[in-house]
Amino acid sequence: MQISDKYDFQAIEQKWQQRWESETPYRVDHNSAGEKYYVLEMFPYPSGRIHMGHVRNYSIGDVIARYKRLQGYDVIHPMGWDAFGLPAENAAMKRGIHPAAWTYDNIDYMRTQLKELGLSYDWQRELATCNPKYYRWEQQLFLEMLEKGLIYRKETTVNWCNDCQTVLAREQVVDGLCWRCDQPVVPKTMYGWFFKITDYAEELLADLDKLSGWPEKVVTMQRNWIGKSTGLACDFQVEEMEEQITIFTTRPDTIFGVTFMSLAAEHPLIPSLIQGSDREQAVQEYIEATLLEKQRASADKEPDKTGVFTGRYCINPYNGERVPIYVANFVLMEYGTGAVMAVPAHDQRDFEFARKYQLPVRVVIQPEGEQLDPATMEEAFTQPGRLANSGAFDGLDSIAAQQTLIVHAQEHGFGQPHITFRLRDWGISRQRYWGAPIPVIHCEECGIVPVPVTELPVVLPGAEHESGVHTPLHQQEEFIAASCPCCGRDARRETDTMDTFVESSWYYVRYTNPQYTDGPIDKEAANHWLGVDQYIGGVEHAILHLLYSRFFTKVLRDLGYLQIDEPFVNLLTQGMVIKNGAKMSKSKGNVVDPDELIKQFGADTVRLFSLFAAPPERDLEWNAQGVEGASRFLNRVHRLVHQQLGCCTASDPVEAEQLQGAAKQLHRKTHQTIQRVSENIESNFHFNTAISGIMELVNLTTTLVSAAEEIPPAVVREALETVLVLLYPMVPHFSAELWEATGHGTTLDSARWPSYDREAVKEEQLTIVVQVNGKVRAKLEVASDIEDEPLKELALANEKVVNFLQEKQPKKVIVVKKKLVNIVA
RNA sequence: GCCCGGAUGGCGGAACUGGUAGACGCAAGGGACUUAAAAUCCCUCGGCCGUAUGGCUGUGAGAGUUCGAUUCUCUCUCCGGGCACCA
Structure with missing residues (x-):
């Protein structure tokens, strides 16, 4: 031993x-x-x-x-x-x-x-x-996308950290500070490269329906991220000016309720709206303050809604009304058109803004069986209802009216149906050294010129030597110096590298x-x-x-x-x-080092525990004692197989029809386990229940081989071989070794996943639960082919049942095939 | 605020399309083997009552549907995740 x-x-x-x-x-x-x-x-x-x-x-x-x-x-x-x-x-x-x-x-x-x-x-x-053999091809793909018009360069305001000398993503700015160095993040206007992912927004959204093999949660997250909205794009003529303001709304049914107009601080029309007016300075000051505030804003709280009147008015094309134009801090330039028609009665933000600046609130959607009063409303009514104060459209159902109002705008030439996405183009420019260089050259004469494919890769300088220079590329003059592939003049190489998400x-x-x-x-x-x-x-x-x-x-x-x-x-x-x-994290001091675990228990045990402790999609609570349990199990299997080596090398076949008693029981359990493990893996990769199934088979085998009753070696061999094959995907070294030890000339890699025998898995005896008024009162052991009627008789005749029924007559007897009998009295 | 998940013994987790709640493992307690320990093996193990056969109760809380609910419906609490002025 x-x-x-x-x-x-x-x-x-x-x-x-x-x-x-x-x-x-x-x-x-x-x-x-x-x-x-x-x-x-x-x-x-x-x-x-x-x-x-x-x-x-x-x-x-x-x-x-x-x-x-x-x-x-x-x-x-x-x-x-x-x-x-x-x-x-x-x-x-x-x-x-x-x-x-x-x-x-x-x-x-x-x-x-x-x-x-x-x-x-x-x-x-x-x-x-990071190997040029990889990113060389990425650079080529970049050029092909550039050629196809899927990449462009534009100037945007970014979050810049002076210390790290790079652009930060929005989620990397914490309370206005750089997440890494805690230095203030500054807005910086600079050129960057963008992938036109928005060109694919519609398809990326539609094809989510094809992803039936994805968790619903992930699909939903992506759907929300893409954020498609449909509605109306509508032009409001600015009074006494040539210009129009185009707004986007998903609620054209509320358009008669517009009482003002809100523009984003960055809206391009603002300068001409205020130029030379007495409002010019006030508006400019407001915009500066707002932009600053926006930069500083922490992600988790919304600032109070503020705004300033521009002194200008525009005309609601549906009813010809004059509405004042405001600049407001809650309007995003990045979404829609950067201009929003404000309907305070039916939009909570507009409502708050209107109350604050004493702007009129006009109800144009009335809920069923109720009359809203603008004077006493405490919040916007955003539900559907019936149109009111909407001229010819009064009385229409608000959902149906949306389409009607869009058609109206189209017919009169001041608007059309419009779709907006929340998704933005993907900014891939990074100002760091350790990334794939963007393969273009800037020439004063020819503009942006792609590096010819034959000259790829554009290699990161210095990577061949341990001591090589690795400052960001814009600081490496030698790298920057290039000649224009078009005209041959001196030119400058692009110094941005690509976001690592590209790789x-x-x-x-x-x-x-x-x-x-x-x-x-x-x-x-x-x-x-x-x-x-x-x-x-x-x-x-x-x-x-x-x-x-x-x-x-x-x-x-x-x-x-x-x-x-x-x-x-x-x-x-x-x-x-x-x-x-x-x-697990270093700062919490609760990390478990895989190396040490492997040294202590072996890889198979570590694998087994991590598969056994929880189903894959759930969080897994690491438990040192649980690992020992996994290790104990493998040792138990090892001992059992070695103890039964004689059986394992037996060559006689299993004669399923001949089996009786313990042998039949083990044979049945073996096939039931094959079925169960296969189903557990197949349906949702629930290895935890698959493993517990195998454990049951091992436990039963251990019990039966040490009992008095003789079991044909072939049946034991079948059980143990099944255990080894079923375990192989999880603990490959362990199974491979025992497979070899049990006299197999070939490795488990050439073995096949077993299939189960439909006859063998059938139970001959069933435990039927007998309930009286829904409570379990007795259990019956019956032959599995019993009919409903004799089962019912059996249940009613049961001593315990009779006891519980006393004199009461059963009103109803429910028989669920092969499961239970419920007697209602 | 909105949208998704989740809640079952001391712990990790099982339970097929509504049909014996707690599989399997861990921990704990008791026992065997041992000079002793480790390892191994056996037994007990949701709670309450009972010497026991057994009874009552129990799947976050409350209601409902049903012969029967961890499972379905509604309301609520807590926890986790995502989005967050998206017009």
Whole structure:
């Protein structure tokens, strides 16, 4: 018993990892004949070491990959590195080495860690996005998109951090300060590059309906993010001027209730509205203050609504009324037209504003069976109702009236139906060093000139040497100096690098042939492998990464590279790994280091626990004692198999029809387990219940083999082999080793997922619950083919039931087939 | 504020399309083996009452539908996530 008391995970895991390394069973190529299956986990940022979140993510992915292989699919399961990004620059500065050196060192270490987890990747496909062999093709895609008019450059106001010397995204500004260095963020007007994701807004929205394999939550988040609104675009003539103000509204039915007009502070018409008037100075001061306030505003509270009268009026084209034009702080220039018709009676913001500045409130929608009084209203009425004070449209239902009023505007030429999206174009310019250079040249004569494809890649300078310069590109004169590809004159190279989300928007495509040198994408390989059948990653990427990737897929399709519309057929968003109720983080001091766990328990145990402790989509509470439990289970299986080696090498077949008693019971449980585990994985990847099913089979086998009753070796062998195969996707080294130990000449990689015998899973006895008035009073053991009528008799005759019924006569007896009898008295 | 989730023993979590609530695991308690410990094995384990057969009660709270509700409907509380002046 000495040797088999605890299995030697260290030796076993090393042995199998070496074999997988040398025998490369997980390599696939697109010429293979079988049906393909693409499993992908979101690739990691090479921060230095993997953390428990990665362990969980990649364990889930690996189970799916191995499971699908056992089912006979050609599984492509690649891994790589999302290797550009700011942390590399910070670390490099701190340590005096180059970001490239830091990044590649991290990659080397983390690759080792992943291999120690026994993950079944096709390592030939590994890629790192910071490698020119990758970003060269990204630059080419950039040029093709530029050519197609999908990229433009524009001047915008951005959040700029002087200390970090870069643009910050809105979510990186915390209370007006830079999230990293706590220095004040300043507005800066500068040119930046944009991807026209809004060109695809309609399709990105419509195709959400195709994503039936995505969590509803993620689809909803994307739908809201895209934010489509339909309504009316309508021109209001400015009094005594040529200009018109175009507004967008989703509530044309309220347009007779307009009592003023609100413009965003940045609205381009304002200067001409106020020029030379006595309001000019007041308005200008207000605008300056507002813009400043906007910059400082913290994300979590809305400032009070303020505004200023411009001194001008415009005309409501529906009723010819004069309405005063205000500038207001709550109007966004980025959305709609930057001008809003104000209907205080039916819009809460306009209502607050009107009350504050004593502007009239006019009710034009009356609720059913009620009369609103503008004088006493305390908030806007935003529900549908019936039109009033609306001229010829009085009495119309407000929903129906929307269309009528739009048609009216069209007929009279002052408006038309209009659609607005919340989604904005994707600003990809970053002023940092460690990113993919944007491949264009600025020439004074020729303007923006693309770098010729033959001159790609535009390599990041200094990356070949540890000591190389890595200041931002706009500080590197040598890099900047270029000659114009058009006219040959001295010109300047673009110094912005691309947002790292660009790399992750198409890496899953490049994986299909990462060595391809004739273009960004090997169409044949891409066509064969895509889309990704199962994508797995954290829900924190629900919007940005997943939306950008969807956008890229559509662009690549339109560039002729792909034939799919959507990249990820099925998406699994796994929960966080938490400890003591909080997300693991260094600052909370509750991180668990995967390295130490693997050293202590082995990779299989770590994998098993992370799969067992919670279903994948939920948060997983890390529990050290739970890990020991997983380890104990594996040791128990190991002991059992070794104890039963004689059975395991038995060669006689299972004679299902002959089985009796314990043997039949074990045979039945074996097949029930196959059924259950298959269904658990198939329906929603609930590995936790799959594992508990396997545990039950192991427990029963242990009990039965040590009982007095003799069980044919073949039945025991069947049970144990089933355990090993079912466990293989989760604990591959462990299963592989025992599979070999039980005399199999071939590895589990060439085994097949078992199917269950429909006859074998049938129970011959059923426990029927007998209820009296809905409460369980007795249980009956009956043959499973019992008819309803005799079952009912049996229940009514039951001693306990009779006792409970006393003298009462049953009013009604409900029989649920194979489940229960409920007697109502 | 709006939109999504979620709430089940001491803990992580099970429960098929409404049909035995608590599978599996952890922790805890008791026992066996041992000089002892570790490991392993066996038993108990929602709460209350009872020596016990057993009874009552119990899935965040309250109502409802039903022969029967963790499951369906409504209202509410708490927790988590997303969006947040989007016209």
